[in-house]
Every structure is written in C-alpha cells, then in structure tokens.
Amino acid sequence: MQIEFLLNGETVRAEGTPTRTLLDWLREDRGLRGTKEGCNEGDCGACTVMVTDERGARALNACILFLPQLAGKAVRTVEGIASPSGELHPVQRAMIDHHGSQCGFCTPGFVVSMAVAHLNGDRDHDTALAGNLCRCTGYAPIIRAAKMAASEPVPEWLRDTPPGAAPSGQTGVATAPGVGDPPAGEGWAGERPDAVDVPPTSVSPAPAPTANAPSTGETVGGAVSAVNPASPAAPIAVPSAPEFGHGAAFLPESADALADWYLRNPDATLIAGATDVGLWVTKALRDLPKVAFLNRAHDLARIEVTGDRIRFGAGATMTEVLAAVEGRFPSWAALIRRYGSQQVRNAATIGGNVANGSPIGDNPPALIALGATLHLRRGDARREMPLEEFFLAYGKQDRQPGEFVEAVTIPGSAPAFRVYKLSKRFDQDISAVCGGFDVTVADGIVTEVRIAFGGMAAIPKRAAKVEAALTGKSWSSESIATALPAFVEDFAPLSDMRASARYRLESAGGMLMRYFAETTGAETDIRRVAP
Numbered sequence: 001m002q003i004e005f006l007l008n009g010e011t012v013r014a015e016g017t018p019t020r021t022l023l024d025w026l027r028e029d030r031g032l033r034g035t036k037e038g039c040n041e042g043d044c045g046a047c048t049v050m051v052t053d054e055r056g057a058r059a060l061n062a063c064i065l066f067l068p069q070l071a072g073k074a075v076r077t078v079e080g081i082a083s084p085s086g087e088l089h090p091v092q093r094a095m096i097d098h099h100g101s102q103c104g105f106c107t108p109g110f111v112v113s114m115a116v117a118h119l120n121g122d123r124d125h126d127t128a129l130a131g132n133l134c135r136c137t138g139y140a141p142i143i144r145a146a147k148m149a150a151s152e153p154v155p156e157w158l159r160d161t162p163p164g165a166a167p168s169g170q171t172g173v174a175t176a177p178g179v180g181d182p183p184a185g186e187g188w189a190g191e192r193p194d195a196v197d198v199p200p201t202s203v204s205p206a207p208a209p210t211a212n213a214p215s216t217g218e219t220v221g222g223a224v225s226a227v228n229p230a231s232p233a234a235p236i237a238v239p240s241a242p243e244f245g246h247g248a249a250f251l252p253e254s255a256d257a258l259a260d261w262y263l264r265n266p267d268a269t270l271i272a273g274a275t276d277v278g279l280w281v282t283k284a285l286r287d288l289p290k291v292a293f294l295n296r297a298h299d300l301a302r303i304e305v306t307g308d309r310i311r312f313g314a315g316a317t318m319t320e321v322l323a324a325v326e327g328r329f330p331s332w333a334a335l336i337r338r339y340g341s342q343q344v345r346n347a348a349t350i351g352g353n354v355a356n357g358s359p360i361g362d363n364p365p366a367l368i369a370l371g372a373t374l375h376l377r378r379g380d381a382r383r384e385m386p387l388e389e390f391f392l393a394y395g396k397q398d399r400q401p402g403e404f405v406e407a408v409t410i411p412g413s414a415p416a417f418r419v420y421k422l423s424k425r426f427d428q429d430i431s432a433v434c435g436g437f438d439v440t441v442a443d444g445i446v447t448e449v450r451i452a453f454g455g456m457a458a459i460p461k462r463a464a465k466v467e468a469a470l471t472g473k474s475w476s477s478e479s480i481a482t483a484l485p486a487f488v489e490d491f492a493p494l495s496d497m498r499a500s501a502r503y504r505l506e507s508a509g510g511m512l513m514r515y516f517a518e519t520t521g522a523e524t525d526i527r528r529v530a531p
Helices: 022-029 090-097 107-120 140-150 255-264 277-282 318-325 330-337 342-347 350-356 363-369 464-470 477-490 501-520
Strands: 003-007 010-014 048-053 056-061 074-076 223-226 247-250 269-271 290-293 303-306 309-313 373-378 381-386 391-393 404-411 418-422 433-442 445-454
Touching: 048 107, 056 107, 056 342, 090 107, 090 140, 107 140, 255 290, 255 373, 255 404, 303 318, 309 318, 309 350, 318 330, 318 342, 318 350, 330 418, 350 363, 350 404, 363 418, 363 433, 363 445, 418 501, 433 501, 445 464, 464 477, 477 501
Parallel strands: 003 074, 247 290, 269 290
Antiparallel strands: 003 010, 048 056, 048 074, 303 309, 309 404, 373 381, 373 404, 418 433, 433 445
C-alpha cells in the first residue's frame, strides 16, 4: 500500500513497512542526502525537515518520523528550501554572510529550522534552534544569521501553507475545517465533510489567509491537496484500507474510528508523535507489526476551555499545549519550553507523555499537582480517574486492553501552582527531579496541599506524608522545616547517572523551600549541598 504526500512541491508516493523512517526513505530511495543522520533519536536536529499540514508549518525530526505519518502532508527538505531556479532562501544567504557553517554536517538541519521559524514569524531564535546541535561554530554566527534573515519577506516559493492552517505556535486543531465531526470510517473517504463552526470555547481561532499568501491547497477530508507546479491540484489520497507495505497500519480519521479498531486490535501499538516510539525502532530495533497512527484523528487533538476547566485532547502536541497554558500557568509553560526541543514539542503529545508512564516524564508531576482528571476510552465505554491513580507500578498503568487515553482535564486556573525541574542540561534533557506544587492557604492556615514528583519513585507520585505534615498547619518556615523529614517516608529514590538518591531527596526538600519562598516573598539563604 502506498501513501502520497508533497515532497519539495512535487507529489510523491512512498511505500514500505509502517515503521520505516522518513530519513531512511529520503536518503536511500530518493537520494536526498542533505538531510543527515546524527543521533537517530531526535536530539541533534541534523535531520530536521519542514512538514506542513492543516496544523501549520512545523520543524520535525525525520529520523523518528514514520512514513504513514506524512499521508496528505507537505514535506520540505533542505534541498527544497531554495527556489526551483536556485535562488537562495534568506536564511541560506545569511548563513553564508555570517559564516554560520564550518564542518557543515549540522548546517542542513539549522537551515530548515531557521526557514520554518522565518515562515512562522518566530523571532525567539534561541528556542527555535535549541534542538539543533553544532560542535564547530559556537552558535553565535548562526544566531546572527537567524536575526539578519528575520526581517526578510517569506519567499514566494515557500508560501504553500494550506488555507486556514494555524501557525505552529498556536493551538489550531480545533479550528481546522470539519474536525468537529470527522468521518468515522477507516481512512479518507474522498469527500469533504461539512465544515463545522469552531466552538467559542476553542483556545485560539485560525488566522485568515493573508493577501500575500496565495492559496495553493485546500483541506479535503482532512488531507491537504497536492499542488504540483507542473500539474493541476489533485487531492492526496490516504489509504482506505489498514495496510501499508508489509505490515498492518491504520490511519483513523476520528477518535470513534480509533476506538472501534483498537477494541478489535488491542495488541496494536498506538503512535501519535513517535518521539518515544521512534526510539523503540531506531535504537531498540523493535518490530511493530501492527500500528495505528493517530495524527489524522483531529478530534482527538482538540483543546477546549469550558467554564473553569481546560480539556486537552490526548493528541494535542506540546507546542499546542504551550500556547494554551502560557497565559494561565506560566510555571508550567516554562517547563514545557524545556521539554525536548522545538522539533520534539511539535510532534510529542500530552496523551503520549501520560500514557507512556515514565517515572521521569515532565508533565505528570505538574498535572497531578493541578488535580488533573484522566479520561480513558474503550470502544464506546468511557471512564475517568484522578491522574495519580493511573500509575500503578513501573511500566504498568491502569489501562485495559483496547483502552486508550482520550483526554486530560485540569482546572482553568491555579494561582499558587508551581513546577520545578532539575536536569544536567537546561535545554533538551530528561529530568533528574521534577516537582509540582499547589498549596491552598486560608487565614494563614494550610487547607489543601498537592505535591507530586517525578524521578523520586518508580512512578510519578504524590508526597502524601509531606502533604499530611503541612495540612492544618500555619504556612510558615517552621512548618516547612517540620515537614521536610517526611520526604524519606514518601520516597526512596534510586541513584543513577542523572543523580544520586541523596541529591534527589535534598533537591525535593529544596524545591518545597523554594515554593514557600516564591509564594510568600520570604527571604532565602544559600547553603552548600553535599555532592
């Protein structure tokens, strides 16, 4: 079975096993070797490509991007950044003018990341390029090049974003035509569903197409129509049968279709962004004979604000989650900016991060401290639970065969909420310790406490003994000091390459003291922590 997508402006067909990566296909089948293989795990950015669909233009890592995820999308590699006639993109000219390339291995990834940021009007160059590593230049000439190119207009040959697509920094899934009531069948039906009005509770509206961005495609049944400069526009077809290459792959168009199929195929692997599953294939060399790719189930990615609650569809990317929480939970937003790289955040989903159940995942401590509710679905049956009850033991969650994470709901506000992360590197690193805090104080007395940690146990876990030691006490430094010894009753952390057990315990206590200082304005002192 083949899929179709746009590659550098040309309609192409690809086939292979469901877990063949775009990087391998580009280099081996198409001879496009500008896209490099560095880490093969989504960390170095040498394989960065531009992917455009109804969610906007995004920088993604080709090394952990599987071919079926590209059905109906537009892909540009470094070979497609310049014009067909050879005219350089502004970022390419700037890289030359500012000597931004030395050995050159990382340069293609930098150029593509810069081109995506340029297209989206993103001037936060440090964040946009944090996922691209360079061992030669020291980054300064690259950043100067990005700043110089930022004032240049977007080249006409790159203005092929589909109408109504939201920029990558916005929450745009709920705004795409037809996503409110997508087809329930297995794959693309070939007909456009009736457009559904965006609910007023959607986080952000899609921007109207601008006059200087010519219309070069349309959303058809959730698939972007292919526009080949040498031929009329034709819709890109998505397989209607759940077969791709030599393995079984299903591309559901809705949560209903996924629920029906997964109930009948509970042994399948669900793939949303592939930022973790991709490493199962590229590093662990695992064979995944039956998979479902969820990125076309747009209703599964909707973010909605209803009353005093925010509901995140499991398929919402971390970039979209960041846009939704930035003004409400600045502490969580700061944490998300340290979640992988821009490329990883553009693919990784909040549901995947939770369902993975990692004891050092970044989001669970924050979500548990916020009192998040997890929504699970199995066929037509739905159930919900406090998020902390989902994690049972290392590698084990309260999820039945054929059941999947459908959404996560949190309160609309939590003024006292904070989350802190410690890691060896500031950017793009796994937590050694991550702690979430939300304490309610009335008349100087602690009435409710929610404290949760990652990296302190085999699962993300609440600090129940510490919470009990604080509840009913005055919100004071004396109460904090009294509660600190309870950490050893709650946690017995491991020592590993990221941190020692002692460091983790002392850091957890330090985070509580930091939280107290931040929420009360108390003076702090500096003390040496033993290694």
